[in-house]
Amino acid sequence: MSGPIVRIEGLAKRFGAVTAVDRVDLDIERGALFALLGGSGCGKTTLLRLLAGFETPDGGRVLIDGQDMTGVPPHLRPVNMMFQSYALFPHMSVADNVAYGLRREGGGGAETDRRVGEALDQVRLADFAKRRPAQLSGGQRQRVALARALIKRPKLLLLDEPLAALDRKLREGTRFELVRLQAELGLTFVMVTHDQEEAMSMASTLAVMDAGRIVQVGAPHDVYERPASRFVAGFIGLANILEAPGGRWVALRPEKIVLSAARPDLPHASAGKVVDIAYEGARSLCRVALDDGRTMLAATSDGAFRRGQDVWLGWAADAGHPLDE
Amino acid sequence: MRLVIALPFVWLGVFFLLPFALVLAIALGANAPDSVPPVELGLSPKNFALLFTDDLYLAAWLTSLRIAAVSTLAALLLGYPMAYAIARAAPARRPLLLMLVVLPFWTSFLIRIYAWMGLLDENGLLNQFLRWSGIVADPGTLLGTEWAVHLGIVYAYLPFMVLPLYATLEKLDVSLLEAAADLGARPFAAFLTITLPLSLPGIVAGCLLVFIPAVGEFVIPDLLGGTGTLMIGKVLWDEFFTNGDWPLASAVAICLLVLLAGPIALFQRQQAKGLERRT
Amino acid sequence: MRLLRLASLLALAVAPLPVSAQGSVNVYNWSDYIAEDQLKAFEKDTGIKVNYTTYDSNEILDAKLKTGKSGYDVVVPTASPFFVRQLAAGIYQPLDKAKLKNWSNLDPEILAALAKYDPGNAHGVPWMWGTTGIGYNVAEIRKRLPDAPVDSLRMIFDPAVVSKFKDCGVMLLDSATDVLPAALKYLGLDPDSKKPEDLAKAADVVKAVRPFVRKFHSSEYINALAGGNICLAFGFSGDVFQARDRAAKAKDKREIAYAIPKEGSLLWIDVAAVPKDAPNPANALRFLDFLMEAKVAAASSELTGYANGNKAALALLPKDISSNPLIYPPADVRANFYTITAGTPEQTRERTRLWTAVKTGR
Numbered sequence: 026m027s028g029p030i031v032r033i034e035g036l037a038k039r040f041g042a043v044t045a046v047d048r049v050d051l052d053i054e055r056g057a058l059f060a061l062l063g064g065s066g067c068g069k070t071t072l073l074r075l076l077a078g079f080e081t082p083d084g085g086r087v088l089i090d091g092q093d094m095t096g097v098p099p100h101l102r103p104v105n106m107m108f109q110s111y112a113l114f115p116h117m118s119v120a121d122n123v124a125y126g127l128r129r130e131g132g133g134g135a136e137t138d139r140r141v142g143e144a145l146d147q148v149r150l151a152d153f154a155k156r157r158p159a160q161l162s163g164g165q166r167q168r169v170a171l172a173r174a175l176i177k178r179p180k181l182l183l184l185d186e187p188l189a190a191l192d193r194k195l196r197e198g199t200r201f202e203l204v205r206l207q208a209e210l211g212l213t214f215v216m217v218t219h220d221q222e223e224a225m226s227m228a229s230t231l232a233v234m235d236a237g238r239i240v241q242v243g244a245p246h247d248v249y250e251r252p253a254s255r256f257v258a259g260f261i262g263l264a265n266i267l268e269a270p271g272g273r274w275v276a277l278r279p280e281k282i283v284l285s286a287a288r289p290d291l292p293h294a295s296a297g298k299v300v301d302i303a304y305e306g307a308r309s310l311c312r313v314a315l316d317d318g319r320t321m322l323a324a325t326s327d328g329a330f331r332r333g334q335d336v337w338l339g340w341a342a343d344a345g346h347p348l349d350e
Numbered sequence: 351m352r353l354v355i356a357l358p359f360v361w362l363g364v365f366f367l368l369p370f371a372l373v374l375a376i377a378l379g380a381n382a383p384d385s386v387p388p389v390e391l392g393l394s395p396k397n398f399a400l401l402f403t404d405d406l407y408l409a410a411w412l413t414s415l416r417i418a419a420v421s422t423l424a425a426l427l428l429g430y431p432m433a434y435a436i437a438r439a440a441p442a443r444r445p446l447l448l449m450l451v452v453l454p455f456w457t458s459f460l461i462r463i464y465a466w467m468g469l470l471d472e473n474g475l476l477n478q479f480l481r482w483s484g485i486v487a488d489p490g491t492l493l494g495t496e497w498a499v500h501l502g503i504v505y506a507y508l509p510f511m512v513l514p515l516y517a518t519l520e521k522l523d524v525s526l527l528e529a530a531a532d533l534g535a536r537p538f539a540a541f542l543t544i545t546l547p548l549s550l551p552g553i554v555a556g557c558l559l560v561f562i563p564a565v566g567e568f569v570i571p572d573l574l575g576g577t578g579t580l581m582i583g584k585v586l587w588d589e590f591f592t593n594g595d596w597p598l599a600s601a602v603a604i605c606l607l608v609l610l611a612g613p614i615a616l617f618q619r620q621q622a623k624g625l626e627r628r629t
Numbered sequence: 630m631r632l633l634r635l636a637s638l639l640a641l642a643v644a645p646l647p648v649s650a651q652g653s654v655n656v657y658n659w660s661d662y663i664a665e666d667q668l669k670a671f672e673k674d675t676g677i678k679v680n681y682t683t684y685d686s687n688e689i690l691d692a693k694l695k696t697g698k699s700g701y702d703v704v705v706p707t708a709s710p711f712f713v714r715q716l717a718a719g720i721y722q723p724l725d726k727a728k729l730k731n732w733s734n735l736d737p738e739i740l741a742a743l744a745k746y747d748p749g750n751a752h753g754v755p756w757m758w759g760t761t762g763i764g765y766n767v768a769e770i771r772k773r774l775p776d777a778p779v780d781s782l783r784m785i786f787d788p789a790v791v792s793k794f795k796d797c798g799v800m801l802l803d804s805a806t807d808v809l810p811a812a813l814k815y816l817g818l819d820p821d822s823k824k825p826e827d828l829a830k831a832a833d834v835v836k837a838v839r840p841f842v843r844k845f846h847s848s849e850y851i852n853a854l855a856g857g858n859i860c861l862a863f864g865f866s867g868d869v870f871q872a873r874d875r876a877a878k879a880k881d882k883r884e885i886a887y888a889i890p891k892e893g894s895l896l897w898i899d900v901a902a903v904p905k906d907a908p909n910p911a912n913a914l915r916f917l918d919f920l921m922e923a924k925v926a927a928a929s930s931e932l933t934g935y936a937n938g939n940k941a942a943l944a945l946l947p948k949d950i951s952s953n954p955l956i957y958p959p960a961d962v963r964a965n966f967y968t969i970t971a972g973t974p975e976q977t978r979e980r981t982r983l984w985t986a987v988k989t990g991r
Contacts, residue, residue, distance in 0.1 A: 079528055099531040112529035116547045125543075126533035177534070383974050384718050386697045406985060472798055472858040491798075491858075494844045577803070577845040580989045591688035592805070593981050594695070594714060595974070 028091060030055045030181060030213045031076065035085035038071055045071040047237035048085065053230075058207050058214045060224035063234035064260070069217045072234070073183050076215065077106045090180055100129075105179040109186040111170035113158040119169050120145070120154040126177040144172040147206070164195045171203075175210070184216040188223060200227055221261050225249065233257050251346050252276055258348060263310075265321045267345060275345035279310060282323040282340050284330065289339035297321075299334045313338055370607075377600035389596050397601035407585060407602070411609070414582040417496065417571075418564035421503035425511040425560045426553065428504060433515035433552070434545075437522070444520075451512050463502055463573050470498055470574070494576035502570035503560075510559040518552030519545070551620055558617040562610050582606055653678040654912040657693075657701040659899070660685055662757070663920075664928035671919050677912050687711045694720050698906055702913035705756055708898040710806045712753060713746040713971045721752040722905045728914045729754075731921035734941035738963070743898055743938075745968050753900035754917050755938030757867075757930070760894040760958070760966070761807055764850070764869030766876075767884040769797045769860035780888040782815040785863045788837050795841040798859030803845035805984035807895060808835060808863065810969050814893050821969040823976050828983055835987045845988050851875075857883050865897060866955065870934045887955050893965035898938065 031053035038046040045068045053059045061069040074080045076087060078099035087094045094102060105126070114122050120141050127137045145151045148168035158166055167190070174182055187203065188196045204227055207214045218224050224231045225245040232242045233256075241253040252258035255266055258276035265277040283289050288296070297315035308324050313336060315321060323338055330336065377397055382390040401407045436447045454462060469475050470493040480489040492498050522545060530540035568583030575581075582602065590599035660683040668679055684690050687707050693699045694706075694715055706712040715721065726732055739755045747753050763784050770777050773793045783790050791799060802808055810820035812831035822828070843859060850862035855875035862869065869887040876883040901920055903913040919925060926939035927946050936956050943951050950956055972980070985991075 077528075077532060079531075099528070100534045100536055104532070106529070106532045108525050108529060110523070110525055112523065112525040114526060114529075114544060125530070125535075129534035129536075129539060173529075173533070381974055383714060386695055386718055386720060388695050388718060404982075406982065406991075409989075409991070471853075471856065473856060474858075491843070493858075572846075573849075577839075577842065577988045578990055580985065585985075588981055588985065591691065593974075593978050594691065595978065596695075 029053055030057075030090055031215070032088040032091075033072075033085070034088070036072070036075060036082050036087060037084035038068075038075060038080055039083050044237050046075065046082075049237075049239055051232065051239055051242065053213065053215060056211055056213055058204065058227060058229045059216065060228035060231040061215065061217045061234060062219070062221060062224040062231050062260075064219060067234040068237040069219075069234045070185060073106075073185055073215065073217045076181070077104055077183055078102050103180040104183060105174040105177055105181075106183040107170045107174045107185065107187055109189060111158075111166050111190070113166060113169055113173075115158055118155050118157060119150060119161070122158065122169055123173045123176055125173065130177075140176060144176045147175075148172045163191055164199070167191060167199065171206075175206075175212075178210075178212070180213065182212055182214050184214060186218055187216060188218075188220070196223075203227065225261070233260060235260075249278075253349050255348055258346075263322055266348075267319075269345070269347065274348040276348055277321075277340060277345040279322040279324040280308075281344040282321070282338050284311060284313075284323045284325040284327070285337050285339070286334075288337045291339035292342045293344075294337055294339040295319075295321075296335065296337055299330055299332050299336055302330065302332055304328075311336075373600045373603055376597055377604050379597045381595045381597050383594060387596065388594060397598045398605070400598065401601055401605055406580075407582075407605075410580045410582045410585045411605075413580050414565045414567075417499055417503070417579070417581060418561050418567075421500045421507075421564050422511075422557050422561040424500060425504045425508055426557060429508055429511035429515055429556060430553075432508075433512045433519050436512070436516050437519035448513075448516065451509050455509065459506065460569065463506070463570060466498070466502055466505065466574060467493060470501075493574060496575065496579055498574040498576075499571045499579055502574040503564050503567060506570060507560040507564060510563075511556040514555035514559065515549060515552040518549045522548055551623070554620050555617060558613050558620075562613055562617070565610060566606055652676060652912070653680055654702045654909050654916045655680045655682075655700055655907075656703045656916065657682050657684065657690065657699075658703075658705045659683060662705065662899075662929065662933060664925070664932050667919075667925045667928050671916070675915060675919075677915065679916070691715065694904060699904060700908060701904055702907040702909045703901055703903060703916050705899050705901050708743060708746050708753070708900050709969055710971055710977075712900045712902065716747060716752060717971065720904055721902045722907070722910065723751045724754070724903070724917070725914060729918050729921065731918050731923075734921050734923055734926075734939050736938050736940040739898060739938040742896055742966065742968055743900065745970065747900075753902045754921060756899045756901050756920060756926075757933060757935040757937050758896060758898040759866035759935050759956075760889050760896060761802075761811065761863070761865055762869070762887060762889045762894055764854055764862040764864055764872060764885060764887050766797070766854065766857065766860040767886050769857075770794065773797070779886070780891050782811060782890045782892045784861065784888075784890075786812060786815045786834050786838060788841070791838045791841040791861075794861045797861070798843050798853065799838075799841055799861045800850040800853060800859050801835075801842055801845050801863045802850075802865075803847045803988070805980045806969065808845075809980065809984065810895055810967070811863070811890070814890075814967070820893070820895070820967050823972050825979070828980065832983050832987045836990070839987065839990055854885050855879065855883070857881070867933065867935050870955075874934075889955065889958060889962055891962075891965070893967055894962075896966040896968050 029052035033049055033051040036046055036049045037044070049072065061072060063069045071080060075082055078094065078097060089103060114125065117125070123144050124137050124141045127140060142151065145154055148171055150165060150168055150172065153161060153165060158169065161169065167187070188199055191199060200223065216227070228245055230242065231245055231248060232239045233248065234240065235256055241248055241257045248257065249261055252261060252264070255274060258264040258266060263279050265279065267275045267277055269275045283291065288294055295315045295317065297313040299311050300314050300320070301312040303310040308326050309328060309330070311323050311325060311330060313321050313323055315338070321338060375391060376389050378393050378395070379389045379391045380394060382388050432451070436444055439447055470491070471477070472491045474493070476492065477489045480486045526544050527540050530544050535543065566583050567581065568587055571579050571581045571584060586599055586602045589595050589602055654677050656679055658681065668681060671677070672679055690704060690706055691711055694704065695718065706715060735755065739758055740750050743753060743755050744750050763779060765779060770779065774790065778784055778790065785791060785801060809828060809831045812834040813822055813827060814820045815834060816830055818827050818830070848868070850859065850864050851868045851872045853859040854862055854869065854872035866887060869885065873885040873887065876885045901917055903910060903917070907913050921939065923939060923941035923945055926937040926942035930937045930942065930946060930950060934950070934956065954962070
């Protein structure tokens with residue numbers, strides 16, 4: 026088998042007057058951990074539901090592993106999904122939840138039990154097999170949902186905001202676990218998230234969506250370093266958007282700026298005054314009002330700067346990334 | 351404030367416990383046709399004993415249970431798809447659909463049952479239609495059969511089935527069905543494994559709300575049923591009005607209540623469980 | 630305090646009638662049973678206000694009277710089995726006949742029949758009376774059995790005859806005290822027999838025709854006959870007349886007829902009586918006396934189409950009522966009329982039990 030696992034061609038979906046997905050073309054490579062990133066209402070969840078088959082497209086088509094999915098109902102697609110709410114069956118035990126997919130294929134008996142046991146081991150829930158979902162913590166529920174979605178070895182695992190319902194501390198650990206699992210199983214994950222940090226840290230490829238369209242696709246590093254538009258630059262990480270000569274725009278990340286008390290020996294240098302300082306531990310983020318009236322963000326690991334202090338900002342000639350618009 | 355708390359108990363006392371105590375007292379007395387009221391108070395269990403020695407009562411009781419059970423099942427089979435359709439209808443349309451279910455209650459119960467007599471008669475609308483359309487040349491008559499009784503009970507009590515079913519189905523999280531479909535369940539399998547078990551509280555509540563009053567039903571079997579349909583309600587009526595035997599009629603009523611206490615308790619437990627789950 | 634007031638309100642709501650003011654009489658009667666203009670005339674003549682309420686089943690009246698303190702001054706139950714049972718319970722007060730100057734208007738023959746229930750006619754005044762017989766749809770019966778014995782109990786008790794009418798519908802009264810005596814009469818036994826072996830034989834007669842009977846019911850046959858849903862009924866004369874009139878008015882003009890069985894007919898009599906605890910006993914007597922006026926009885930018979938127990942009224946009646954042999958049967962038919970006695974409570978229970986067994990085919 027070769028070629029992308031998912032090929033999306035001119036896919037469109039409208040809800041009444043609202044265009045949720047607007048003629049999207051996209052390929053997803055085999056074995057990727059692909060993140061769809063965007064704000065609420067950008068169409069990322071609709072796109073995911075179109076892949077799962079819960080929505081019927083108004084135009085275009087989806088191919089999964091070369092197969093046209095048009096008219097194929099959800100239960101016949103080689104795809105499984107982990108729901109944002111987890112959608113665990115409240116009247117079934119953890120083991121029965123996980124076994125559900127296998128039993129629908131007529132599976133039963135020892136083989137199913139073995140695979141369920143294996144899946145529960147994989148998510149460290151072997152001791153909870155007989156419990157009901159209501160008796161589990163949020164993190165445990167998330168793992169049940171994951172085990173349930175993975176047990177059929179889908180060609181494609183869809184994850185709708187997989188970490189949104191977890192508290193922050195749990196989220197960090199789960200991130201690594203998902204990445205590890207994806208690497209171990211060698212499956213393709215498609216994940217929807219509104220959290221750019223999450224997308225950046227987990228995805229092998231990410232796509233930024235805005236108003237139903239995909240505005241940029243690439244590796245997290247590429248998207249961060251070379252945002253294609255002001256929207257992407259502003260959405261992913263922090264950026265100073267500067268006007269360059271000739272009406273062009275340039276994105277300048279705060280960490281590319283050198284903050285110093287004396288004028289630095291750099292091609293670009295401006296004087297200003299520190300307005301605000303946000304201490305983030307490893308670094309501090311300073312908002313500096315320049316003498317020419319602009320305000321810029323600069324990152325520094327030096328903790329010596331004070332509010333109201335006169336400072337200099339400087340950056341290299343190639344520090345800024347030119348934007349398309 | 352204290353009055354507000356006391357009100358349900360006062361209500362229960364005045365409209366249930368007091369009448370129940372009176373009926374029990376009469377049931378323990380003896381028939382005294384020469385006095386007014388025709389009861390001689392006492393503490394004799396002989397009226398109850400009679401109910402167990404004469405197989406007429408047992409037979410009437412069993413018939414009532416059978417008819418109530420069959421009608422309840424029919425109401426469930428009819429009410430479930432209705433409740434399901436309403437729960438899945440656009441939210442804006444649901445109040446209208448629910449109102450349509452309840453609408454018949456705006457007319458007198460008796461008038462509605464009489465209307466069924468007009469439909470099911472030998473020359474009623476149903477037979478007129480069957481003859482006119484040529485589907486059946488000589489359709490016979492449905493009125494006066496046990497089928498007509500079932501029909502009447504299902505018709506009269508259907509809202510009691512639909513409303514609790516709707517309440518549980520409406521709360522059902524649609525994403526559970528999507529998850530089932532996603533895991534390979536065909537729509538019918540998803541219904542059997544997810545929707546059905548999760549709507550079980552509604553099924554139990556609806557079935558009991560139909561079953562309990564159907565067992566003691568008198569008007570429907572009297573008007574729509576035939577002579578062979580002997581239900582406990584008719585026996586009670588006969589004892590009270592035809593024989594003028596108030597104590598024995600009271601004993602029948604008490605037994606009816608005691609035998610229904612099981613299903614009623616089940617219903618209460620189900621309701622309490624539902625409340626707990628919600629909090 | 631507030632609760633107490635609520636309780637007294639409830640008590641008021643439960644009381645059957647407001648405390649009667651002086652100069653009124655509370656009458657509880659069958660619906661459409663007294664000519665209304667006559668009631669108005671009574672109020673005008675005596676200045677007594679009539680609180681007139683109606684019922685349509687003896688059972689309702691019976692339950693109200695047996696609860697006690699009904700608040701009624703005049704009630705009109707059917708003689709058997711209701712009036713006679715109520716009498717045994719001591720519900721009625723003896724009538725002061727000195728105050729009933731119209732008593733002499735009453736028909737001695739009907740009084741004699743009523744005296745079987747109420748010795749010496751001490752408690753009740755006969756109002757309307759009639760027979761128990763066969764109502765049938767003339768065309769349907771003729772079509773199935775041209776020489777049907779319509780004026781015989783064979784119509785309903787001979788399986789060879791009844792079976793012919795199964796398809797067009799047969800209904801019998803749901804009443805042990807009406808059908809079992811008729812079956813006894815059909816067998817040539819004493820219709821008032823309380824002997825278990827006689828009643829068992831009567832039950833067998835009914836059981837034999839039960840497969841051909843669509844329903845046992847005491848009122849449904851009126852509509853069913855009129856609407857053409859059944860073609861044969863055993864019921865009360867007045868009810869069949871109602872069905873006949875209704876059928877005649879219907880657009881497909883069914884002809885319904887009534888026949889008094891030649892073997893004999895159970896006579897029914899509705900009796901006006903005064904409960905012991907009547908709040909206005911004096912006015913009650915004045916009302917009874919008013920009922921016994923010839924013109925009142927005659928006007929009411931014109932309304933109902935029933936015979937009344939008032940001999941003096943006969944002359945005032947239109948010919949089509951007074952000389953109708955189905956309403957006022959000739960002497961040889963009247964000679965075959967019978968009435969039955971109440972029997973003990975045990976006998977009542979046994980009879981009801983037997984009747985239930987017959988009806989349900991057990």
